[in-house]
Amino acid sequence: MPKEKSVLIGFLKKNKMKMTSQRDKILDFFLKWEKHLSPDEMYYELKKLYPRIGRATVYRTLKLLTKANIASQVELGDGASRFEHKYNHPHHYHLICSRCGKLIEFVSDKIDALKKNISKKHSFLPNNVRFEIFGLCKKCQKYRN
Amino acid sequence: MPKEKSVLIGFLKKNKMKMTSQRDKILDFFLKWEKHLSPDEMYYELKKLYPRIGRATVYRTLKLLTKANIASQVELGDGASRFEHKYNHPHHYHLICSRCGKLIEFVSDKIDALKKNISKKHSFLPNNVRFEIFGLCKKCQKYRN
DNA sequence: ACTGATATTGAGACTCAATATCAATTACAA
DNA sequence: TTGTAATTGATATTGAGTCTCAATATCAGT
Known part of the structure; x- marks a missing residue:
């Protein structure tokens, strides 16, 4: 099980x-x-x-x-x-290819630090963060569109 | 005009x-x-x-x-x-209160740096980034829910 | 100012994701 | 085994957004 x-x-x-x-x-x-x-x-x-x-x-x-x-x-x-x-998967973020939809996962403790700093500065109690980078993956950069 | x-x-x-x-x-x-x-x-x-x-x-x-x-x-x-x-407004990101919907805008050059670093590491050609922090604004922290 | 080619509009149908309804069914504690 | 409370699923509904196409408006060239 x-x-x-x-x-x-x-x-x-x-x-x-x-x-x-x-x-x-x-x-x-x-x-x-x-x-x-x-x-x-x-x-x-x-x-x-x-x-x-x-x-x-x-x-x-x-x-x-x-x-x-x-x-x-x-x-x-x-x-x-x-x-x-989610279970036993580290918290991560995504690079998203706008052309083919490919997802690349990455982790970054800097993002978590940023979340804390910025929230503190604005007396905000943060819950979750969304961070996504949209663009073109390696393969799709070869094509015009 | x-x-x-x-x-x-x-x-x-x-x-x-x-x-x-x-x-x-x-x-x-x-x-x-x-x-x-x-x-x-x-x-x-x-x-x-x-x-x-x-x-x-x-x-x-x-x-x-x-x-x-x-x-x-x-x-x-x-x-x-x-x-x-957007016209003549600096590029910014949002803190979003999940309870009352309040928006707080903030700017951060660190996010742009992050975007470049991470993209480079994955041979990704970045276009735009989404960064949002969800949570509770100052007022809404006083309420249970 | 007129005119014609072409861009634009808007009513309404449509798509697609997601939620609500509610009678029938199922799980499970006692 | 049974009673009841949770769950299911067929179907209707909602809500955001797009598509279609005949009718209309704009504007460059005269």
């Missing part, structure tokens, strides 16, 4: 919520999938495997996983939100 | 586009309005003044103003995009 599943079960217990086969399947799928899927994409993939699954359940479960610290939501600048693994 | 209007007229000429009464009105409204409005909010406000104006025209004109460097688009994390003045 993956650790994330224990985490989920613990979280559910703590909140008087129930483990269901749908939640199990969605978590499973989420963990197997390497890259960032939007909820709708996940819904269509899951629908292939389990035709009776509902869109709302997928959305709800992804929110749930986010609350349980198993997933985290990222905005990549296209219309949809996306989810990535 | 505000400078932004000359800028717009120049931009239109350069691109064989035409000045219209709608564009004039939308620019006017945009300049008068202090804070960040979403296109739809602008549309409804403008509709009060000029009932025959179309939603698509507002959206199109805001894009146009962005291309002409008069406006710039920001994402505040709610569903809608928002536009702020």
